[in-house]
Amino acid sequence: xxxLLTTALSLAAVISSQLANSQSVLKGxxxxxxxxxxxxxxxxxxxxxxxxxxxxxxxxxFSTTEKGELTLVASSTGLKPFEQVLKLTKDSSYNFAIQxxxxxxxxxxxxxxxxxxxxxxxxxxxxxxxxxxxxxAGANADVTAALKTLPGTQQVGExxxxxxxxxxAAETKxxxxxxxxxxxxxxxxxxxxxxxxxSPFIFxxxxxxxxxxxxxxxxxxxxxxxxxxxxxxxxxxxxxxxSPLGISGGLQKLAKNKKFSWGFNYDYTNLWAVFxxxxxxQDYIKEPEYHTGDANFRFKTSAxxxxxxxxxxxxxxxxxxxxxxxxTGYKDxxxxxxxxxxxxxxxxxxLGNGWKMNLGVSYAYNQDDIDGGMQNSSxxxxxxxxxxWKDFGLQSKGKYFNAKAVFEKRIVGLSxxxxxxxxxxxxxNPNYTDYTNQHYDFTIQxxxxxxxxxTDIYLxxxxxxxVGGRFEHSALFDRSNIAPRASLAYKLxxxxxxxxxxxxxxxxxxxxxxxxxGNLDFAKATHYVxxxxxxxxxxxxxxxxxxxxxxxxxxxxxxxxxDQVAANNNGFGDAKGIEVFWRDKKTIKNLDYWVSYSxxxxxxxxxxxxTAMQPSFAAKHTGSLVMKKFVTAWKTGFNMTYTYSSGxxxxxxxxxxxINKFADRGETDDFHNVSFSLNYLPKLFSKGANKFTVLVLxxxxxxxxxxxxxxKYSYNSIRKEAIVPPSRSFVFIGLFMSFGVDNTENVxxxxx
Amino acid sequence: xxxxxxxxxLALSFIAANAQSDRYKSAMEKLIATxxxxxxxxxxxxxxxxxxxxxxxxxxxxxPYYYAALASVSAANNMFVTGQTDxxxxxxxxxxxxxxxxxxxxxxNSEIFILKKMYNTAKxxxxxxxxxxxxxxxxxxxxxxxxxxxPENPRVPLLEGQDLFFTPEQFGGDKNEAKKKFEEALKKFxxxxxxxxxxxxxxxxxxxxxISQIK
Numbered sequence: 001x002x003x004l005l006t007t008a009l010s011l012a013a014v015i016s017s018q019l020a021n022s023q024s025v026l027k028g029x030x031x032x033x034x035x036x037x038x039x040x041x042x043x044x045x046x047x048x049x050x051x052x053x054x055x056x057x058x059x060x061x062f063s064t065t066e067k068g069e070l071t072l073v074a075s076s077t078g079l080k081p082f083e084q085v086l087k088l089t090k091d092s093s094y095n096f097a098i099q100x101x102x103x104x105x106x107x108x109x110x111x112x113x114x115x116x117x118x119x120x121x122x123x124x125x126x127x128x129x130x131x132x133x134x135x136x137a138g139a140n141a142d143v144t145a146a147l148k149t150l151p152g153t154q155q156v157g158e159x160x161x162x163x164x165x166x167x168x169a170a171e172t173k174x175x176x177x178x179x180x181x182x183x184x185x186x187x188x189x190x191x192x193x194x195x196x197x198x199s200p201f202i203f204x205x206x207x208x209x210x211x212x213x214x215x216x217x218x219x220x221x222x223x224x225x226x227x228x229x230x231x232x233x234x235x236x237x238x239x240x241x242x243s244p245l246g247i248s249g250g251l252q253k254l255a256k257n258k259k260f261s262w263g264f265n266y267d268y269t270n271l272w273a274v275f276x277x278x279x280x281x282q283d284y285i286k287e288p289e290y291h292t293g294d295a296n297f298r299f300k301t302s303a304x305x306x307x308x309x310x311x312x313x314x315x316x317x318x319x320x321x322x323x324x325x326x327x328t329g330y331k332d333x334x335x336x337x338x339x340x341x342x343x344x345x346x347x348x349x350x351l352g353n354g355w356k357m358n359l360g361v362s363y364a365y366n367q368d369d370i371d372g373g374m375q376n377s378s379x380x381x382x383x384x385x386x387x388x389w390k391d392f393g394l395q396s397k398g399k400y401f402n403a404k405a406v407f408e409k410r411i412v413g414l415s416x417x418x419x420x421x422x423x424x425x426x427x428x429n430p431n432y433t434d435y436t437n438q439h440y441d442f443t444i445q446x447x448x449x450x451x452x453x454x455t456d457i458y459l460x461x462x463x464x465x466x467v468g469g470r471f472e473h474s475a476l477f478d479r480s481n482i483a484p485r486a487s488l489a490y491k492l493x494x495x496x497x498x499x500x501x502x503x504x505x506x507x508x509x510x511x512x513x514x515x516x517x518g519n520l521d522f523a524k525a526t527h528y529v530x531x532x533x534x535x536x537x538x539x540x541x542x543x544x545x546x547x548x549x550x551x552x553x554x555x556x557x558x559x560x561x562x563d564q565v566a567a568n569n570n571g572f573g574d575a576k577g578i579e580v581f582w583r584d585k586k587t588i589k590n591l592d593y594w595v596s597y598s599x600x601x602x603x604x605x606x607x608x609x610x611t612a613m614q615p616s617f618a619a620k621h622t623g624s625l626v627m628k629k630f631v632t633a634w635k636t637g638f639n640m641t642y643t644y645s646s647g648x649x650x651x652x653x654x655x656x657x658x659i660n661k662f663a664d665r666g667e668t669d670d671f672h673n674v675s676f677s678l679n680y681l682p683k684l685f686s687k688g689a690n691k692f693t694v695l696v697l698x699x700x701x702x703x704x705x706x707x708x709x710x711x712k713y714s715y716n717s718i719r720k721e722a723i724v725p726p727s728r729s730f731v732f733i734g735l736f737m738s739f740g741v742d743n744t745e746n747v748x749x750x751x752x
Numbered sequence: 753x754x755x756x757x758x759x760x761x762l763a764l765s766f767i768a769a770n771a772q773s774d775r776y777k778s779a780m781e782k783l784i785a786t787x788x789x790x791x792x793x794x795x796x797x798x799x800x801x802x803x804x805x806x807x808x809x810x811x812x813x814x815x816p817y818y819y820a821a822l823a824s825v826s827a828a829n830n831m832f833v834t835g836q837t838d839x840x841x842x843x844x845x846x847x848x849x850x851x852x853x854x855x856x857x858x859x860x861n862s863e864i865f866i867l868k869k870m871y872n873t874a875k876x877x878x879x880x881x882x883x884x885x886x887x888x889x890x891x892x893x894x895x896x897x898x899x900x901x902x903p904e905n906p907r908v909p910l911l912e913g914q915d916l917f918f919t920p921e922q923f924g925g926d927k928n929e930a931k932k933k934f935e936e937a938l939k940k941f942x943x944x945x946x947x948x949x950x951x952x953x954x955x956x957x958x959x960x961x962x963i964s965q966i967k
């Protein structure tokens with residue numbers, strides 16, 4: 001036995017020394033498909049330690065004592081690995097010329113970006129980050145206000161919403177976690193624009209499409225704003241906010257296993273104190289007061305699955321009077337009470353085998369109680385002869401249910417097919433009360449069913465296409481439509497790409513123009529977009545041209561109490577333009593700025609327009625300059641936004657026996673606005689930074705430049721008055737704190 | 753006879769296994785010695801590839817994965833020091849799957865959490881404005897876990913010291929506090945006994961270097 005072992009051992013020694021003596025030499029070069037040498041490539045003889053790393057000329061050389069059938073692998077991240085089986089015998093010698101192809105990956109592949117702006121931390125093609133939304137001066141943490149500094153949008157100050165490329169605000173629809181949001185903005189107030197309801201801090205991703213958007217979305221002639229809420233928070237935290245406008249507080253709790261979180265926020269806003277200091281044009285009977293609460297829970301269902309709930313409640317009221325344009329010496333009184341709630345539940349899950357699923361439902365209820373009337377000089381309610389219609393009540397109730405299911409299957413690489421269904425149910429119930437206390441009750445109910453499909457086709461890393469279509473059926477109008485969508489992107493260089501988008505878009509006539517459905521049809525828009533985009537970490541350059549054609553726009557007929565009522569779909573129009581966006585974070589040290597410019601040429605004939613003309617919500621030239629500078633020594637961020645808009649047309653149109661005619665028309669002065677804000681972070685990075693404090697000061701229209709949004713006319717067209725902001729400037733000061741609520745955080749923060 | 757043959761074969765295979773393990777040890781020792789003296793990005797890339805070959809051939813050893821990831825994180829740190837922050841991402845991204853593999857093979861190891869901390873800090877340094885909020889707590893938590901798993905690990909105070917050293921004073925950095933951390937690290941290096949000569953032992957030179965930089 002012992003002998004045998006010794007023999008075996010010596011045998012092994014002999015064999016191994018012999019092996020050591022006979023070596024195979026493997027050498028070669030590695031290039032990419034353009035024959036450029038690739039350095040740093042890992043060359044491996046599979047399952048052995050032997051191999052090499054290519055040098056700066058892509059060369060490698062190594063020797064091995066291995067024998068037999070072995071596999072040579074050349075690999076590096078982002079490249080498709082190369083493999084070759086070799087038969088190594090005594091003193092083999094090999095010379096390789098290896099070509100590695102790029103792998104189609106999300107990091108390197110071209111992305112279809114025509115018509116879209118993205119705010120994200122992760123995406124290479126994103127132009128903004130979520131923090132940008134919160135720190136843009138003049139935006140006051142309103143998502144849509146920050147988007148108004150991007151090209152394609154209008155600086156419309158007299159009403160809320162995003163007016164995109166010659167479209168009305170109603171032509172932009174908002175989606176949260178895939179499903180449609182109704183009443184995204186606070187209820188309208190005459191000639192004052194309201195904010196969007198939701199805090200920007202609940203969203204981690206924003207996709208703002210100014211044209212040619214995906215078949216997953218519909219019912220928006222101009223634009224889709226797609227918001228994605230955050231997943232689980234990084235840590236448990238509480239927050240408190242104080243400002244002269246009100247107080248807010250909230251709590252987010254993350255479970256120990258990091259698979260479940262819940263939270264709530266409450267915000268009370270009352271503009272009483274602020275309006276005492278900053279004089280408003282309107283004389284407030286009831287200063288705006290808002291109670292807003294939200295609640296959420298989120299849990300992981302698997303490694304890739306997540307269920308999210310977000311719920312929102314708001315109760316707010318306001319009332320004011322202002323000098324009546326219709327009758328001198330008298331005042332118009334306006335009161336609004338609003339209740340709104342919104343619930344969104346979504347579930348996304350990877351189903352294995354390349355399948356993914358996204359389900360979402362949302363329910364919203366909105367109630368506006370509007371009370372209008374006239375008052376005399378001693379603020380007593382009066383009803384004037386001939387102006388009785390100004391004394392009215394309007395209670396509008398809306399119930400909205402939206403559901404959507406999207407399924408996705410990865411085919412090869414990044415190529416994927418997506419399809420799904422959507423259901424939108426709306427029940428609008430306006431109840432009008434006239435001065436004689438007579439009620440007029442309407443109900444407009446719509447069931448809109450949609451089916452859509454879309455496919456991403458990646459031919460190479462440099463060429464990708466997205467082709468899709470959408471079918472919709474409206475129960476209200478008993479009409480259907482089919483909307484094809486297509487886009488193409490081509491990578492021109494490492495940092496630059498070109499893309500094209502085409503699509504047809506349909507939208508229901510707005511319910512506000514409906515008294516009866518009649519023989520109405522969808523309005524239609526066709527988009528053509530071409531884009532050049534260059535991005536790297538410090539510079540974004542984006543150039544876009546578009547053409548948009550409108551068909552079947554709603555024309556209104558006879559008026560009822562100054563209300564326009566939809567009559568037919570004979571309206572039409574078009575819009576074309578050029579847009580430039582430039583962002584630079586590097587050239588000037590510590591200064592991050594972007595510049596937007598839009599040229600818009602649009603005409604349309606819709607509603608009561610006597611002819612095809614430039615609508616009053618569209619300016620020819622619009623531009624913005626946004627600057628952000630963080631001064632580290634002062635722990636303070638300074639932000640400045642300048643917005644410009646050339647004059648917008650205004651019209652006074654009256655109906656002369658069924659024919660619409662101009663009583664007056666003109667163009668406003670150019671619009672300029674400079675806003676400024678600073679964020680002071682006294683405890684930034686400091687020890688015990690589990691308290692994170694931000695002091696915000698913002699001033700809108702800091703130079704008090706006179707701004708005119710348009711003109712309003714008395715009912716009889718005799719008097720004309722400029723529509724201007726409620727106050728020249730607006731100042732906001734607030735203190736916001738967030739603090740950790742887990743003890744474990746002390747450990748973390750001791751390291752900061 | 754049959755039995756003898758069988759035991760011989762067994763013995764032989766035992767020797768072979770042992771021989772392989774020796775081969776593993778000697779290969780690793782050589783690579784680790786090179787790592788201790790490597791200073792350049794190209795050097796780290798080459799070493800990282802070598803460790804990765806060992807890792808993939810062995811399949812069940814966590815240390816080669818650990819060292820492969822350490823090489824790519826070190827290359828990224830080198831990029832940061834030389835101001836080439838825009839090149840950090842592709843280099844440091846290689847580390848993520850390697851760290852995951854190491855952790856699969858070796859759960860709850862203080863050294864792997866040290867690596868996670870370094871990975872997340874390097875990732876953050878590539879774009880601090882946008883990543884600070886997200887990655888800084890992740891990095892801090894990894895370091896806290898490393899400390900919890902092994903309070904005597906000298907690389908914990910070393911990294912704590914580096915954070916204090918590199919953070920500007922107005923943001924809570926403190927060179928004197930950093931010095932205390934480096935001194936604590938040195939003390940712990942004196943007491944620290946690596947499990948064997950392949951186990952992580954790096955960092956003492958760095959602690960000495962940082963102390964020399966603080967007056």
